[in-house]
Amino acid sequence: MGLWYYETYRGRVKLGLKVRRSLFTKQSDYQLVEVIETEAYGKTLAIDGIYMTSERDEHYYHEMLVHPALTTVANPERVLIIGGGDGGTAREVLRHDAVKKVQLVEIDQVVVDACRAHLPDHFSWDDPRFELIIADGIQFLADAAPDSYDVVLLDGSDPVGPAQGLFNRSFYEHVKRALKPTGAFALQSEGPILMPDLFLDIVHTVRDLFAQAHPYFGPVPIYGAGIWSWTVASETLDARTPDPDRVARFARACKYYNCDIHRAAFAVPNDLARALVEN
Amino acid sequence: MGLWYYETYRGRVKLGLKVRRSLFTKQSDYQLVEVIETEAYGKTLAIDGIYMTSERDEHYYHEMLVHPALTTVANPERVLIIGGGDGGTAREVLRHDAVKKVQLVEIDQVVVDACRAHLPDHFSWDDPRFELIIADGIQFLADAAPDSYDVVLLDGSDPVGPAQGLFNRSFYEHVKRALKPTGAFALQSEGPILMPDLFLDIVHTVRDLFAQAHPYFGPVPIYGAGIWSWTVASETLDARTPDPDRVARFARACKYYNCDIHRAAFAVPNDLARALVEN
Numbered sequence: 001m002g003l004w005y006y007e008t009y010r011g012r013v014k015l016g017l018k019v020r021r022s023l024f025t026k027q028s029d030y031q032l033v034e035v036i037e038t039e040a041y042g043k044t045l046a047i048d049g050i051y052m053t054s055e056r057d058e059h060y061y062h063e064m065l066v067h068p069a070l071t072t073v074a075n076p077e078r079v080l081i082i083g084g085g086d087g088g089t090a091r092e093v094l095r096h097d098a099v100k101k102v103q104l105v106e107i108d109q110v111v112v113d114a115c116r117a118h119l120p121d122h123f124s125w126d127d128p129r130f131e132l133i134i135a136d137g138i139q140f141l142a143d144a145a146p147d148s149y150d151v152v153l154l155d156g157s158d159p160v161g162p163a164q165g166l167f168n169r170s171f172y173e174h175v176k177r178a179l180k181p182t183g184a185f186a187l188q189s190e191g192p193i194l195m196p197d198l199f200l201d202i203v204h205t206v207r208d209l210f211a212q213a214h215p216y217f218g219p220v221p222i223y224g225a226g227i228w229s230w231t232v233a234s235e236t237l238d239a240r241t242p243d244p245d246r247v248a249r250f251a252r253a254c255k256y257y258n259c260d261i262h263r264a265a266f267a268v269p270n271d272l273a274r275a276l277v278e279n
Numbered sequence: 280m281g282l283w284y285y286e287t288y289r290g291r292v293k294l295g296l297k298v299r300r301s302l303f304t305k306q307s308d309y310q311l312v313e314v315i316e317t318e319a320y321g322k323t324l325a326i327d328g329i330y331m332t333s334e335r336d337e338h339y340y341h342e343m344l345v346h347p348a349l350t351t352v353a354n355p356e357r358v359l360i361i362g363g364g365d366g367g368t369a370r371e372v373l374r375h376d377a378v379k380k381v382q383l384v385e386i387d388q389v390v391v392d393a394c395r396a397h398l399p400d401h402f403s404w405d406d407p408r409f410e411l412i413i414a415d416g417i418q419f420l421a422d423a424a425p426d427s428y429d430v431v432l433l434d435g436s437d438p439v440g441p442a443q444g445l446f447n448r449s450f451y452e453h454v455k456r457a458l459k460p461t462g463a464f465a466l467q468s469e470g471p472i473l474m475p476d477l478f479l480d481i482v483h484t485v486r487d488l489f490a491q492a493h494p495y496f497g498p499v500p501i502y503g504a505g506i507w508s509w510t511v512a513s514e515t516l517d518a519r520t521p522d523p524d525r526v527a528r529f530a531r532a533c534k535y536y537n538c539d540i541h542r543a544a545f546a547v548p549n550d551l552a553r554a555l556v557e558n
Contacts, residue, residue: 004293012319014283014295015503040473057472057505069280193336193500220499221472221505224294227498228337255339256548264543269535 005036005044007051007224010196015051015224016042023118028110041222043119044209045086047111047157051222058088058122061188061228063257064218064265066092068232069151069186070099072239075102080178082137082166084155087123094127095152095250099174102130105137138165141174143168149179154187167202172209175241176235185235187191189215191225199229200275206233209269214240215272216265218256240266284315284323286330286503288473294330294503296320302397307389309315314397320501322398324365326390326436329500334400337367340467340507342536343497343544348430348511349378350466350525350541351518355429356380359457361416361445363434364390366402372432373406374529381409384416417444420453428458433487440508446481451488455514463513468494472505472550478508480553485512493519495544497535519545 003019008190017038024035034046042055053061066089070076077100093102104113112132115122116263125132133140137156152175156166165171167226175185192199192215199215207213210233220228232239242262251258268276282298296317303314313325321334334342345368349355356379358372364385372381372468385391389410404411412419416435431454435445444450454464466485471478471494478494486492489512499507511518519542526538547555 006293006295009319011319012297014293016285016293016295018291038291041289060505078396112430166424186475193498219472219506224503226339226500227506251549255550258546258552261548264546265535267539267543269540270530271534273537 005038005046007046007049008069009224013194013224015222017051017222024114028106028108033108033110033114035114044222045111045115045119050157051224052157053086053088053119053122054222055119055121057221058086059255060218060220062088062092063254064223065089065153065155065186065188065230067247067251067254067257068216068230068239068242068262068265069153069184070096071242072232072234072237073150073184074182078148078149079103079151079152079153080141080144081105081155082106082141083157084153086115086119087125089153089155090130091123093151094129095253097249099129102127103133104130105133105135105140107134107136109134110190125252127165136260138171138174141171141178144174144178147180150183152179152183152185154185156188169205169209172206176209179236182237184232184239185210185238186230186232188231189231191223191227192217192229193227194225196275200273203231203276207233211235212238214238214266215268215276217267218261218265281554284317284325286325286328288503292473292503294501296323303393305389305393307387309387310321312387312389312393314393316407323501324398327397329436330387330503331436332365332367332401333501336400336500337401338534339497340497341367341371342533344368344432344434344465344467344509345497346526346530346536347495347518347521347534347541347544348432348463349375350514350521351511351516352429352463353421353461357428358382358430358432359420359423359428360384360432361420362435362436363387363432365398368408368432370402371483372430373408373534375531376528377392378408381406382412383409384412384419386415388394388411388413417450417453419511420450420457423453423457425456425527426459429462431462431464433464435467448484448488451485455488460514461516463511463516463518464489465509465511468508468510469507470512471496471508472506473504475554478551482555483508485510488512491517493517493545494547494555496546497540497544528544
């Protein structure tokens with residue numbers, strides 16, 4: 001059967017991908033960074049044994065993290081990305097004409113190096129509006145001036161390992177302070193079917209801090225969890241109803257996202273609606 | 280690591296489930312029928328090594344196969360299910376008060392026996408409106424009187440093995456003939472991300488025959504394909520916009536389905552919208 005790579009979810013579910021070849025393996029100061037070429041999804045980034053992104057499915061994740069927030073904020077000039085060292089989130093942000101400056105704060109230079117070498121289609125890296133900062137995102141946000149960003153995007157891995165400090169109230173308080181009241185914050189909020197505890201914890205914590213906070217849903221095939229979720233929050237804006245004219249300006253370039261998909265993503269299944277009220 | 284069960288998709292992707300114990304294994308006249316108890320999804324039916332349904336995720340599949348069609352037809356008195364020997368589809372059909380008669384035509388008695396013994400929560404089997412018929416669904420439909428059903432549901436496995444004849448133009452022509460012009464037909468139409476060829480083939484073939492045919496999407500975690508699809512077709516009805524009053528009559532009993540989910544499921548991703556036009 002040849003070479004296979006397996007991610008294991010809580011010891012109960014495995015997603016195996018048939019591997020053509022291993023392209024990159026390095027233990028950084030923070031984590032094990034690997035790029036493998038898989039039959040199903042092309043070149044695939046894995047960190048500490050967890051699939052992060054791949055050539056053929058990355059648009060599901062990146063388009064959905066970025067566009068609901070960016071189409072909701074009236075004039076998203078200044079955008080901060082925490083994590084996202086593969087560049088896919090920055091690429092989607094830069095589809096929006098209003099954006100004047102994107103800062104991407106990634107803790108691990110090795111992730112950026114691996115992706116620039118092996119996932120070049122994820123991002124061109126040389127847009128003049130783009131700035132790469134290799135630093136600890138928690139400290140960076142703690143030091144950020146208040147009201148300095150229109151959009152903050154948390155593109156971190158799971159709440160374990162170096163990303164753990166990105167998924168708690170203290171971090172979200174820094175986000176809120178750095179964000180303009182007319183801005184929006186979006187983050188991935190885990191797979192609600194296999195990891196309902198993490199999903200509920202993230203949504204509740206964000207809801208406690210922001211006047212508006214709405215989970216939304218879509219597929220990310222390499223996350224093996226049936227459905228994935230993101231959450232978008234704001235002090236003043238409701239991201240659930242997109243403006244078709246805003247969406248029309250860029251969505252033709254998207255592989256997944258469009259105006260119908262934006263609206264549809266906010267439909268909440270009965271069991272999750274009940275769990276969000278009860279837990 | 281103990282005992283694991285793996286389904287392999289086209290030799291490229293595997294979904295592994297950790298197994299507590301094997302409950303049932305029998306080679307029937309048609310296929311290998313197994314029931315395993317898995318850590319993640321509870322008791323799980325597999326046929327010829329392919330996951331069919333499980334205690335903890337079956338509602339995603341069954342609610343979405345049934346309710347878009349059943350809420351669209353004005354008075355769904357007579358319903359025919361082809362396949363569906365686990366009973367979950369029949370259970371969802373019987374939530375609709377208008378239903379007077381459900382016939383379920385399953386080719387393999389062994390599937391019914393395995394599910395009655397090991398998946399008892401799927402269905403009670405003794406509703407007076409319900410009739411189980413062990414027969415070849417293709418022949419049954421070929422013999423059916425014209426205009427005799429309000430809804431036909433195809434709850435078959437993949438278009439390989441004994442279910443192959445359920446996924447072609449000749450079968451859909453039998454469906455159309457047996458269906459009233461005011462009725463609707465729904466079927467599972469495969470995972471469009473991992474099996475785009477099967478998805479496109481099913482949707483195109485159904486579209487060639489029915490005046491209205493619309494694919495729709497949702498998660499089915501044990502199908503390991505990121506997202507699943509169904510297609511609903513009719514000579515006269517557009518299933519995309521549900522009547523909230525109709526939905527309110529039964530949807531509180533659903534774990535996944537509600538009015539927002541119904542509408543949202545018909546949002547088509549950009550890449551699939553393009554593929555449906557081009558291919």
